[in-house]
Amino acid sequence: MIGAVVDEVLKEMENAVNEGRKAADDYMDTETGFLMCGKCHTRKQKKISFLGVERVVGCLCQCASEEMEREREKHRAEEELLHIRQMKSAGLQDSTFFDYTFVNSDETHPCAKYARRYVEHFAEFQKNGQGLLFWGNVGTGKTFLAGCIANALMEKNIPVLMTSFPKLLNALGGLYSGEKNEYLKSLNQYRLLIIDDLGVERDTPYVLETVYLVIDERYKSGKSFIITTNLSLEELRNPADLEHGRIYDRIMERCVPVAFSGKNYRTDKGRKNVEDAAGKLRDEPA
Ligand SMILES: [Zn+2]
Structure with a gap:
């Protein structure tokens, strides 16, 4: 008795589902009796055995299952994009770094190929904790190319932190010594640490000690780091004192020096921007 009721209910559900799946151009295959898709001409129904009874149930035709796969792929791509965006907003400590990408870069820059x-x-x-030392005059594109590296790696799902010593000093400033160590160790979650503009921080014993702690922690962890600096290789190789020496030694031991010289890209860019604006002023309105 109950069996018959269940059977009736199932049949009704089946009909409702099959009816709902039916598109205007679908048709019945006269040979098999299955509902066929009017677009891809593959089955929209199949036979299964349920509670000992053979039943016809709906299934995905080829075009519907391809559509579902496309949707799934789209969703996956969106999730990944969101993840990368989150990673960038945590890893790029300056909003201008977001625009420092190879797409926006000057390919004729002699150092672009190294980056x-x-x-x-x-x-x-990263296997051997090897990094780069971008050194040279102000405005030669060091920060820009370091930013390109940061963005490109994060687009490959590799966590990077790009920051500067003034920012790190700020973050460490209010912490007790135990918390300081925790913070320094937490930087090791990033597979690459980029510290922009070494040498602009104030030259006090506290600052020097902190800079040393950051570099030393990275050095000991065996993880890669990139340093950009306006200091010359000469200055880095011949430090004024022991305190600077122990910082520079660790940097020189892990980072390949890349010289940035020649034209001032920042000025060039600025000049181009002004010329561009001047051009717009000269343009006759249409
Ligand atoms: Zn179809």
């Missing part, structure tokens, strides 16, 4: 190669071979570099 690209570092990204391409990052797996090998």
Whole structure:
């Protein structure tokens, strides 16, 4: 008795579901009796055995299952994009760094190829904690190319932190010594640490000690780091005193020096921007 009721209910559900799945151009295959998709001409129904009875149930035709796969892929891509956006907002401590990408870069820059190669071979570099030292005059594109590396690696799902000593000093300023160690160790969650503009921080014993602690922690962890600085290689190789020496030694031991010289990219860019604006002023309105 109950069996019959269940059977009736199932049949009704089946009909309702099959009816709901039916599109205007679907048709019945006269040979098999299955509902066929009017678009891809594959089955929209199949036979299954349920509670000992053979039943016809709905299934995905080829075009519907392809559509579902596309939706799934779209969703996955959106999730990944969101993840990368979150990673960037945590890893780039200056909003201008977001625009420092290879897409926006000047490919004729003599150092662009090194930055690209570092990204391409990052797996090998990080194995031995190898990094880069971008050194040279102000405005030669060091920060820009370091930012390109940061963005490109994060787009490959590799966590990077790009910061500066003034920012790190600020973050460490209010912490007790135990918390300080925790904070320094927490930087090791980033597979690459980029510290922009070494040498601009104030030269006090406290600052020097903190800079040393940051570099030393990274050095001991065996993880890669990139330093940009306006200091010359000469200054880095011949430090004024022991305090600077122990910082620079660790940097020189892990980071390949890349010289940034020649034209001042920042001025060039600024000049181009002003010329661009001047051009707009000259343009006759249409
Ligand atoms: Zn179909």
